Amino acid sequence: xxxxxxxxxxxxxxxxxxxxxxxxxxxxxxxxxxxxxxxxxxxxxxxxxxxxxxxxxxxxxxxxxxxxxxxxxxxxxxxxxxxxxxxxxxxxxxxxxxxxxxxxxxxxxxxxxxxxxxxxxxxxxxxxxxxxxxxxxxxxxxxxxxxxxxxxxxxxxxxxxxxxxxxxxxxxxxxxxxxxxxxxxxxxxxxxxxxxxxxxxxxxxxxxxxxxxxxxxxxxxxxxxxxxxxxxxxxxxxxxxxxxxxxxxxxxxxxxxxxxxxxxxxxxxxxxxxxxxxxxxxxxxxxxxxxxxxxxxxxxxxxxxxxxxxxxxxxxxxxxxxxxxxxxxxxxxxxxxxxxxxxxxxxxxxxxxxxxxxxxxxxxxxxxxxxxxxxxxxxxxxxxxxxxxxxxxxxxxxxxxxxxxxxxxxxxxxxxxxxxxxxxxxxxxxxxxxxxxxxxxxxxxxxxxxxxxxxxxxxxxxxxxxxxx
Amino acid sequence: xxxxxxxxxxxxxxxxxxxxxxxxxxxxxxxxxxxxxxxxxxxxxxxxxxxxxxxxxxxxxxxxxxxxxxxxxxxxxxxxxxxxxxxxxxxxxxxxxxxxxxxxxxxxxxxxxxxxxxxxxxxxxxxxxxxxxxxxxxxxxxxxxxxxxxxxxxxxxxxxxx
Numbered sequence: 046x047x048x049x050x051x052x053x054x055x056x057x058x059x060x061x062x063x064x065x066x067x068x069x070x071x072x073x074x075x076x077x078x079x080x081x082x083x084x085x086x087x088x089x090x091x092x093x094x095x096x097x098x099x100x101x102x103x104x105x106x107x108x109x110x111x112x113x114x115x116x117x118x119x120x121x122x123x124x125x126x127x128x129x130x131x132x133x134x135x136x137x138x139x140x141x142x143x144x145x146x147x148x149x150x151x152x153x154x155x156x157x158x159x160x161x162x163x164x165x166x167x168x169x170x171x172x173x174x175x176x177x178x179x180x181x182x183x184x185x186x187x188x189x190x191x192x193x194x195x196x197x198x199x200x201x202x203x204x205x206x207x208x209x210x211x212x213x214x215x216x217x218x219x220x221x222x223x224x225x226x227x228x229x230x231x232x233x234x235x236x237x238x239x240x241x242x243x244x245x246x247x248x249x250x251x252x253x254x255x256x257x258x259x260x261x262x263x264x265x266x267x268x269x270x271x272x273x274x275x276x277x278x279x280x281x282x283x284x285x286x287x288x289x290x291x292x293x294x295x296x297x298x299x300x301x302x303x304x305x306x307x308x309x310x311x312x313x314x315x316x317x318x319x320x321x322x323x324x325x326x327x328x329x330x331x332x333x334x335x336x337x338x339x340x341x342x343x344x345x346x347x348x349x350x351x352x353x354x355x356x357x358x359x360x361x362x363x364x365x366x367x368x369x370x371x372x373x374x375x376x377x378x379x380x381x382x383x384x385x386x387x388x389x390x391x392x393x394x395x396x397x398x399x400x401x402x403x404x405x406x407x408x409x410x411x412x413x414x415x416x417x418x419x420x421x422x423x424x425x426x427x428x429x430x431x432x433x434x435x436x437x438x439x440x441x442x443x444x445x446x447x448x449x450x451x452x453x454x455x456x457x458x459x460x461x462x463x464x465x466x467x468x469x470x471x472x473x474x475x476x477x478x479x480x481x482x483x484x485x486x487x488x489x490x491x492x493x494x495x496x497x498x499x500x501x502x503x504x505x506x507x508x509x510x511x512x513x514x
Numbered sequence: 515x516x517x518x519x520x521x522x523x524x525x526x527x528x529x530x531x532x533x534x535x536x537x538x539x540x541x542x543x544x545x546x547x548x549x550x551x552x553x554x555x556x557x558x559x560x561x562x563x564x565x566x567x568x569x570x571x572x573x574x575x576x577x578x579x580x581x582x583x584x585x586x587x588x589x590x591x592x593x594x595x596x597x598x599x600x601x602x603x604x605x606x607x608x609x610x611x612x613x614x615x616x617x618x619x620x621x622x623x624x625x626x627x628x629x630x631x632x633x634x635x636x637x638x639x640x641x642x643x644x645x646x647x648x649x650x651x652x653x654x655x656x657x658x659x660x661x662x663x664x665x666x667x668x669x670x671x672x673x674x675x676x
Contacts, residue, residue, distance in 0.1 A: 058656060065663060104649045145667045152660045159653060171653040175660060182664030213606075220613040244612055 047103025050110045052095055053088035053118050054158045057125075060084035061151035068144035074136050077147040078483065081129040084151060088158070089122035106226055107165040112510030114162035116367060117294045121161070124287045124374055125154040130487035131382045132279035134480060138388070139187050139277065146186060150283065153179035157287055161294040164302065166215045166225040166252075169295055173211070173259060176291060177204050180284055184276040196275020203268040204258070211255025217248035218303075227303040234306045249304055253314050256299065259292030260348040261341075263321040270341040278391065281337055282381025285344045286374040293351050293370045297363045298512045300355055308358035312440070315356045320445055322349030327452040330459045334394050336384055339459060340377070343418060346456060347373055350449060353433040357440035360511035365432035367509040372425035372498045376417040379491030383411045386480045386488070397463050399472025407477075408467045410492055415460045417495045420453050425498025432502075515552065519545035532578045536571060543567040557636040 048055075060080055064071065071077050092115050100111040129150060136143055156175025163169035181204060185197025219225055221244050222233035234245070258265040273281040300311050326346030333339040351373065354366030383391065386407065390396035401408035417426035430453065437446045497504065519542050526538035543566045550559035643651050 105646045107649055142667055142670075145663055148663060149660065149667075152656065152663075155656065156653075167647075167650045168653060171650055171657060175653065175657045178657060178664065179660050182660075182667060185668060188668055217609065217613070244609065247609060 047108070049095060049098075050101070050103045050108050050162075051159075053092040053122070054155050056084055056088045056091055057151045057155045057158065061148040061155065064144045064148040064151070068142070068148075071144040074133055074143050077143040078129050078133060081147045081151060082126045085122040085126035085129070085154070088125075088154075089119045092118035092122070092158075102164060104168075106228065107168050108159075108162050109164040109512075110162065111512065112508075113294070113298065113367075113512040114158075116371075116509055117161040117290060118158050120290055120371055120374055121154050121157045121287060124283060124290065124378065125150060127375075127378045127382070127487045127491060128279050128283035128287075130483040131282065131378070131385050132277065133483045134388070135277045135279055135385060140189065141186055146183070149179045149183055149186075153183070153283075153287070157291040160291050161298075163295075164227045164298075166218065166227075166230075166299075166303075169299075170208075170212060170215060173256075173291070173295065174208060176288065177208070177259070180204075180288065183280045183283070184272050186280070187277060190275075193275045193277075196271050200268050200272040200275075207255050207258030207265060210251050210258075214248050214251025214253075214255055217244055217251065221245050221248060227298070230303040231305055234304070245307065246310060249307060249310060250314060252299060252304075253296070253311070253318070256292050256296045257318055257348075259295070260289045260351070261322075261345050262318045262348040262352060263325045263345060266322065266325070266345045266348075269345055270338045273337045273341040273344075274335060276337075278337065278381050278385035281340070282378045282385070285340070285377050285381065289344065289348060289351070290370045290374055292348075293355075293366055296352075297355055297366060300358060301360070301363060301512050305358070312356045312358055315352050316442060316445055319349045319352035319356065320448060322346060322352065323449055323452045324349075327455045330456065333459070336392055336394055336396070336463075337381075339394070339463075340380060340384070343456065343460070344377065346452065347377075347418070350430060350433055353437040353442075353445065353449060356442060356445075357436050359436075359440075362436040362440065363511035364509040365436040367511070368505050369429040369433050371505060371509070372417070372429040372495065375491045375494040375498075376414050376424075376426055379410065379414040379488060379495060380418065382484065382488050382491060383407060383414065386484050387477050390474055390477060394463060394466060396474065397466040398470040398474075400467040403472050403476035410488055411467065412464050413492055413495060415464055417499070419457045419460045421457075423496075423499045425495045425502070428498055428502030515545050515548045519549070533575070536575050536578060539574070540567055540571055543571065557639055 060083075064077060064080060096110060096112070096115045100109075102109045129147060132146070135141070136146065153176045156172045156177075156179065158172075160169055160172030160176065163172060181197055181201045184200050185193055187193040215225065218230060221242065222230045224230060224233065254265060258268070261269040269285075272284065276284065296315075300308075300315070304311055323346050326342045326344075326349060330339055330342035330346065333342060347369075351366050351369045354362045354364075354369060356362065385391065387396060387400075397411075400411070413424065417424035420426045420430040430449075434446050434449050437449065522538045522541040522545065526535045526542060529535045529538060543562060547559045547562040547567070550556075550562055
């Protein structure tokens with residue numbers, strides 16, 4: 046029965062439906078949070094369990110069950126659980142309907158899981174749309190706030206445009222190959238030979254551009270700063286971590302499994318995206334004063350770093366990108382978690398003045414995440430960056446690797462500026478209040494993964510299996 | 515039919531009065547439905563008329579009527595980027611032409627043409643939706659559910675707010 050392939054998705058969708066049905070009865074945050082976190086854990090366990098029967102495909106070959114989809118499903122479950130735990134305080138402060146908020150988080154995660162396990166362009170597109178549609182609403186869910194509405198409508202308009210680009214690329218691919226199945230596309234292309242076909246090039250360019258929007262790579266990055274600024278910090282973290290991981294997973298599978306024979310074209314496109322994202326993200330981040338905008342530009346730069354692994358078009362390169370996505374999820378959710386924990390104070394850079402004197406623990410955590418984002422050795426960020434840059438060097442893109450390292454140094458300026466504000470300035474605002482246990486737990490998990498990834502960087506290597514073409 | 519739909523699309527974009535534009539869009543939808551009918555896709559033609567011409571266009575007209583009409587009419591019809599937009603449109607038209615001409619198309623596409631005329635009848639679509647495409651169909655329903663929940667969340671809170 047191929048329905049067994051979809052157990053994790055069914056768990057998440059089922060919990061979402063249950064929350065929607067019981068919405069009237071759920072007035073307290075803990076019930077919804079507990080339900081969401083339990084569903085996320087069950088989905089993670091289920092995705093490990095279903096693979097124990099071996100890798101296989103179902104639904105007319107549309108859904109693949111392999112190490113690749115399992116890896117990302119576990120990652121998505123972790124993102125969902127952490128985001129739900131981190132949003133405890135924001136939900137209490139703002140008048141956000143609890144059940145619907147968590148149902149949308151769950152549905153977005155369902156879409157993500159379906160997208161990472163798709164072996165066909167049609168469910169891939171639908172899964173990504175399910176994720177983005179929920180994301181538009183989550184960004185605009187604080188409807189009493191002007192900036193939140195503005196961010197949601199901007200994100201919606203740009204997102205619709207990107208979806209149109211993606212579906213146009215898919216339809217052109219169908220026109221050229223007569224199928225939307227990855228294996229079918231690959232075999233049609235290999236029969237066709239390597240001669241360049243204008244339609245095919247346009248199709249690949251459009252699909253890559255549509256997916257680049259999901260990971261916020263330059264030039265499809267314009268939505269990220271506005272959307273992150275308007276969204277509450279946990280939602281912004283969920284978007285930054287989840288959307289990026291899923292976009293990378295989809296790009297990786299499409300590049301390796303479907304358009305593999307056009308690797309030469311793809312590597313040019315991806316190298317362009319990666320180089321531009323790294324440079325633009327790092328340089329614009331230097332002048333930001335809003336914490337969430339700063340993190341948005343940093344996430345654009347990180348999209349570029351993560352793409353470095355895919356340029357090579359090899360399984361090893363894809364593993365490097367998977368490792369990057371994994372650690373990036375935890376460090377970015379940790380950073381956004383600290384922003385969320387500080388409430389209004391965490392929104393601007395000035396709010397971090399003297400934090401170390403008032404709350405040494407939280408300042409230390411922030412320092413750890415910032416070091417990881419910069420890529421300083423004892424943290425996971427260093428290992429992640431090391432693997433992707435190594436992969437770029439092996440693929441012969443020496444100039445790109447040098448650029449990446451140089452921009453990493455540039456990025457140290459704006460990350461460490463926050464650290465300087467925390468440790469070397471006198472506090473101006475009253476100390477933040479204590480935060481709920483759920484938030485502390487989520488921050489601790491994120492910090493733990495960031496540390497373990499830094500101490501034993503190879504621990505993921507066995508697990509990060511590239512997609513089988 | 516095709517020429518008439520292109521002409522009505524052009525007229526829809528260039529008319530100054532939004533309601534006139536809407537009426538031209540209506541003729542566009544009807545002509546597209548006619549093309550579907552000629553291709554033997556009766557169900558698609560019916561859906562085109564009922565859903566697009568019937569439901570979606572009415573929504574457009576509601577929106578147009580809710581917005582301030584005279585204000586919209588007074589402004590120039592096009593932004594300054596219209597040559598760029600027109601160029602992009604032409605590029606995509608050229609691409610569509612290339613697809614039709616079959617320039618360098620991979621063998622799979624010819625196989626598709628050999629399968630005979632497309633089956634657009636109601637039973638064929640039904641069998642496809644619940645046969646090989648059952649999963650995408652269910653995913654689309656989940657997507658619509660998310661959209662409905664989102665619309666309710668956004669609209670209800672606004673009504674309750676200040």
